[in-house]
Amino acid sequence: MVTIGSSAAEMTAVTPLLDEPGVFTTAGLHPNSADQWNDALEAQIRERAAHPRCVAIGETGLDWFRDHVDRATQTDVFRRQLALARELDKTVTIHCRDADEECFPLLVAEGPARVILHCFAVPHRLDEAIANGWWCSFAGNVTYPKASDLLLAAARCPADRLLLETDAPYLTPVPHRGTPNEPAYVMDTLRAVALVRGVTPEELAAQVEANASAAYAIV
Ligand SMILES: [Zn+2]
Structure with missing residues (x-):
């Protein structure tokens, strides 16, 4: 965590x-x-x-x-x-919010070896982010009915590049919308992403934990 x-x-x-x-x-x-x-x-x-x-x-x-x-x-x-x-x-x-046109080139030119795009929000640039070797971290808004493009990005993100997060107290996932977000609700985001990827929540949890260790260089 x-x-x-x-x-x-x-x-x-x-x-x-x-x-x-x-x-x-x-x-x-x-x-x-x-x-x-x-x-x-x-x-x-x-x-x-x-x-x-x-x-x-x-x-x-x-x-x-x-x-x-x-x-x-x-x-x-x-x-x-x-x-x-x-x-x-x-x-x-x-x-990076409404600023990917400026943010992406700076990360390419001046970023360190390991980059995590927190609250991933640019599904149309998923392939570019992956090609750059970055991790994409999906928050609770991936569960929202109007965020189908984001859910699709979570579905096709390479397994070893996917992270999950809360962004608490914001972006409370379904079914807790209308209340402040908290870390425990990341399980609801996990279940939604696992479902669309066709894996069990347990499998995805193990994958995300391994990814986080790699992304943060935790040994
Ligand atoms: Zn933020």
Whole structure:
């Protein structure tokens, strides 16, 4: 289980959880907060990245949907975190919303060896993501009736490139919609994706666990 720390407050909040078996974390700054980047925060990210349970830099990326932080600032802070991931040989977990035109080329040119597209939302670019060697992480919205293209992408994503996530408290999967999402509900997403892939939930769970170990370089 990877619990995300993509702000100063989140990195502090998850600290007690890192004593729990099987819980890992990330260090980074979310694009919606990119204007909070400063030397002290970079130092905090570097310190957390050195923690044995910290397996990625992120969420980082670009968000043109919520654009209260200007694009130049988002891009600058994204590129700094890509460089940090390369320097520290960390995976990056990518938040990319309505910005794949700019995000994909930056990842190709400046990304580290391991890239996870969190809350995968570009089914028309699945083949490109796979060709680049990235992992695609599907969230609860894959269960929504209007998301058939996303479900189709989850069906044909190569087995070794597929991840599942909650994005809690957002994107609550069917049948819990209307309530805040929580980590346990990832099982509903798992069942929906297993069904469309024609495998048992147990088989898919084992596959996703192996994929997560590879994606985050957890040994
Ligand atoms: Zn996100």
